[in-house]
Amino acid sequence: MPITAALVKQLRERTGAGMMDCKRALTEVDGDLERAAEFLRKAGQAKADRKAARVAAQGLVLLREDADRSRCVVLEINCETDFVAKDENFMRFAESLADLVLSREPADVEELLAMEVEGESVEALRRQLVAKIGENISVRRFELVSSSDVLGAYSHHGRIGTLVEMQGGSVDLARDLAMQVAAMSPRYVGWDDIPEAELAKEREILAVQAEKEGKPPHIVSKMVEGRLRKQFDAVTLSSQAFVKDPDKRVRDLLAQSGASVLRFLRYEVGEGIERREVDFVKEVREQASAK
Template identity: 55%
Template sequence: ARSADERTAAMVEINCETDFVAREQGFRAFAQAVADCALRAQPASLAALGETRLPAGESIEERRRALVAKIGENISVRRFTVLASPEHLGAYVHGTRIGALVAMRGGAASLAYDLAMHVAASNPRYLTQAQVPADVMAKEREILTQQAQGEGKPPEIVARMVEGRLRKALGEITLAGQPFVKDLDVTIEKLLKGAKAEVVAFERFEVGAGIEKRQDGTDATVRH
């Protein structure tokens, strides 16, 4: 769901048990209604979103329960996000399983869309290397050091190898360091510089990400 000025958007993940229900019109209408409510109310939590009233007067949670009773399959509103942009906001949905939002300052709206498509395809974890947490950096450095030492190189060579491999690894998990999906010879950082643009924030949802199946077949949410 997007605002009238196209600078704010809401994205939701709603889970069901089968692909059949995911294609059902009632389920899709419910998903759109939840996204519209998230955009309008911008609630502070998932619980608050569930209490938000739909235009017909019922809450999202009441509508969800009614839909479960009608379809006979469990449906859950798992997460949502609302992203506001100072200028351009790119949105891209790949099928019904992956969605991405990119807030960008400068450049053109078409670039924001392309970057949302890139985020959906390449799944960056962070915006820039500066945003990579220190513990993630330390763990990656430790792993790379052990690998390099196992190759029997002198300490000074090991140090250079680790730094080079660390830069490559960080480039793979940061949006700025990734090669642009539409031109692999250009990194996102260079693309933005050439367009005089800046990505302020991005969000990416993939249905089921972080959920594992227990041995009894039920879903378990893995918290990171």
């Protein structure tokens, strides 16, 4: 049967695939709309498989809180480029995953991908989106925190998501500290959380550096402890200067409120993912030959 523009449009609206892909699919199955949709789904899975090895280090970090703020989700989903991270289809998929984690509480990413939504698994929907957008998409990680204490969350333009759990204090203070975690990237809540082995290693390094400066032994000891304090104060939440009022330390705010931080969580898009240098000419050739 003839492949009309109206038929191509109908298939595009149904599948979200590109115009030429829709026309090719309809041609392959002699204009049968159902078979064309199935053809595109199969082709999409093949494309998803080919793209799976490509590095996805851009993307979004999303937060979701329930109405009473007793539960909060932090989720990271990755794509290959910042352009796709702003794509409406990608953003809707990411938001639906955060909502799904909050409502159905999967244990891990594997369980999340296996969950069914309107008769299809999340993994199948991910593959369809890969085929539609043309980039590898990876659901990297999430954490669902449930607490009877105080939770404060902060999102920075979808690039950084943070969560602070406190005992005592207010939601406003918890949110301020979540903002602090986003801005200052602490590694520990307090000095008691720093491993002794790490402190010993840094003391040794700082001692060698001080001795090379020709300082006498009694001065070296004081220099090491002073530098150690400065170094770890910078990465310890309670010791950091408060970003909204640098004259105060976080520990002072906590003391004034009778509060203590139990833990914090910080996700940043692509952290720890090794990005590869891209040869764009080579990549275009590879993509052209794969079609």
